[in-house]
Structures are given as structure tokens and as C-alpha cells.
Amino acid sequence: MTDRFHWSKAVAGVMDALVVPAFGAPGILIRSQGWTEDLGRVDLRGQRFIVTGANAGIGLAITTALARQGAQVDLVCRDQLRATDAIETVSNSVRSTPYGPEAQLNVVLADLTDLQATRAACVQLAQDPTPIEALVHNAGALFSQRILSPQGVEQTFALHVLNPFLMTALLLKPFREHRRARVIWVSSGGMYTQRLKVRDLAKGADRFDGVVAYAQCKRAQIEVMKRMHEGEHKHGLVISAMHPGWADTRGVRESLPRFRQLTRWFLRDAAQGADTALWLALSAEAKQAGGRLYLDRVPRSEHIPWSGTQTAEEDIDALWALCERLCGVTWPD
Numbered sequence: 001m002t003d004r005f006h007w008s009k010a011v012a013g014v015m016d017a018l019v020v021p022a023f024g025a026p027g028i029l030i031r032s033q034g035w036t037e038d039l040g041r042v043d044l045r046g047q048r049f050i051v052t053g054a055n056a057g058i059g060l061a062i063t064t065a066l067a068r069q070g071a072q073v074d075l076v077c078r079d080q081l082r083a084t085d086a087i088e089t090v091s092n093s094v095r096s097t098p099y100g101p102e103a104q105l106n107v108v109l110a111d112l113t114d115l116q117a118t119r120a121a122c123v124q125l126a127q128d129p130t131p132i133e134a135l136v137h138n139a140g141a142l143f144s145q146r147i148l149s150p151q152g153v154e155q156t157f158a159l160h161v162l163n164p165f166l167m168t169a170l171l172l173k174p175f176r177e178h179r180r181a182r183v184i185w186v187s188s189g190g191m192y193t194q195r196l197k198v199r200d201l202a203k204g205a206d207r208f209d210g211v212v213a214y215a216q217c218k219r220a221q222i223e224v225m226k227r228m229h230e231g232e233h234k235h236g237l238v239i240s241a242m243h244p245g246w247a248d249t250r251g252v253r254e255s256l257p258r259f260r261q262l263t264r265w266f267l268r269d270a271a272q273g274a275d276t277a278l279w280l281a282l283s284a285e286a287k288q289a290g291g292r293l294y295l296d297r298v299p300r301s302e303h304i305p306w307s308g309t310q311t312a313e314e315d316i317d318a319l320w321a322l323c324e325r326l327c328g329v330t331w332p333d
């Protein structure tokens, strides 16, 4: 172990204890001094991945990294033009890498606030017999107004919780057959601010606040992920969550312009925001990662000490039942 590694580990420990300082670019730069796995060297030719919200920001960075290593990536996007642009961007950037020209990029169109569209996307995804190595639930957005989805559900909840719940449920058969798939939920450090209020999720709180609704749903993602992993690890699935820290993406630029103005010097780039999702999808070490929340390849507490944000078991039961009811599925044993 080098002196440099000792130094970086101590600084990373202090940043982690203070929770928020680790979210910016310095967090990953310091933490990465201790990493031994080089994810850029894995040969992914013939291996299949699904990434939602793959045409921008963190999803685009995940897709690019997978394509660079020759993978098949199914990009689940809601807009054909943006998806086509993304494929062109990815293809151009991986063209001169050893395996990049062998990457296969397929578009599956779906507005993921609409459960019918999620269902149709899953039918299309299930038609391809190639086993799925990992599904990354990345699509996300922060909405300034309460708008209901086509099924009458507040769209923050529909997009971040119901859609990944339903998508995982509908792909469960191939996942269980493959016995080594990984499912990754892209959550957010915003969830640290919230104790789950299940009653507000389906329709939104009486006085809607988009930032609170977003953080509530990111908290709900963690609870659903843990419950799902508990049931699925006996079938070989590894289900985990990560949060990207704070990355300078269109999502942050458009939804939190003042925050971005203040923190711009401190933000990560999209590739740094994507790193832990890639690690969870690819790393041999991350095969043991199920049921936990990760930042910078390290499992993290889901709560800031003394914040009172722990979720009662009956609230997790109620959340799970709500997901099953609104998605119209009963989770199989």
C-alpha cells in the first residue's frame, strides 16, 4: 500500500463522514485512488445490457462506456430523434477503440411515465433471446408541477418507482433463467432529506413541491430495491442502488439552475456520475453488492445519523403493495 493511498483513504473517510462533500468531483477523485479494478478493460462483446434514459447525461455515459467495450446496449428512450442522435454520438466516440466497432446499439421507444408504454417496451425487449447481463434503471427527471400519468399516477412516482418495478417484474423470467443478471437503480443523495410518506406517493402531496416529490421517490427506490433483492437473490439476481453524486448534466442544468450556478466548480462530469452504475453492472466484486446503496463503489448508509429518516416495516409493506396494485402484478415467489 502506497503513502498516496493512505492519504487518500483518510481524506475519503472524512468526506464520507460529512456525507455531502463526497458528492462532488473531489469525492470520486479521492476515492478512486484506492480502486484496483479497471472496468475499461473488460471484453463485453456479445453481452447485453439495458439502459433507460440512455440518450442523455449519466445514461449516455453508461451507454458509451459499455459500447466502447463492444457490448450490445438496448437504449430505452422516449424520443426517436434524441435516441438516434445519441447512437450517432456513441458510435462516433467508440469507433476507434478496439471493440467499439462491434457494439450493437438498439433503440426501444417508451415514455416511462406511462405503464402501458413500459409494458410494450418489455414485450419488445423480451423478444430478443440474448441473456440480459444488467438492467440500469437510470431514467429520471424532477418536475416542477404535479402532472398525472396516463394511469392517473403522479408522474415522479410513475417514472422513478412504478416503471422500474414493472420493468423488473416483466423481465423476471429471463433474469431468473440467466441466474446472474444485475439490476441497478440510479437513486439520488436527495433521498437523505426525506422520511418516506407512502400516502403522498401515488397522487403527490396536497402542496406539491417537485424537489420533495423527487426525493421521496428516490427514498422509495431504495426501499423497493432492498425488498426486491431479498426476494430475488435466491434466483441469482443481484439488485442494488447507487447514487451518482452531483453531476453536471442537462437534468441539473434545467431543474436546479441556481444550485448548478453555485456548485458548478464542484460538480462531477457525467462519466464520473456513471462510474458506480457501471461498476455494479460489470465488476466481479460487485456480484456481492445486492441490497445496498453505493457511491463511488463503496456501500453507503441510507441515512444521515440522527436524521430520523428510517422507514417503518409497515410502510415498506404498504409501498410494495401500492407498486403491485398500480402496476397490476403480483410478485412471484
Ligand SMILES: NC(=O)c1ccc[n+]([C@@H]2O[C@H](COP(=O)([O-])OP(=O)(O)OC[C@H]3O[C@@H](n4cnc5c(N)ncnc54)[C@H](OP(=O)(O)O)[C@@H]3O)[C@@H](O)[C@H]2O)c1
Pocket (backbone or CB within 6 Å): 052, 053, 054, 055, 056, 057, 058, 059, 076, 077, 078, 079, 082, 110, 111, 112, 113, 137, 138, 139, 140, 141, 159, 186, 187, 188, 189, 190, 243, 244, 245, 246, 247, 248, 249, 250, 251, 252, 273
Ligand atoms: N446529475 C445528477 O447530479 C444526479 C444526481 C442524483 C441522481 N441523478 C439521477 O441520475 C439519473 C440520470 O439523470 P441525469 O442527471 O443524467 O439527467 P438527464 O441528463 O436529464 O437525463 C435523464 C434521462 O432520463 C430520460 N427520461 C426522463 N423522463 C423520461 C421518460 N418519461 N421516459 C423515458 N425517459 C425519460 C431523459 O430522456 P429525454 O432526453 O427524452 O428527456 C434522459 O435520457 C436520474 O435518475 C437522476 O434522478 C442525477
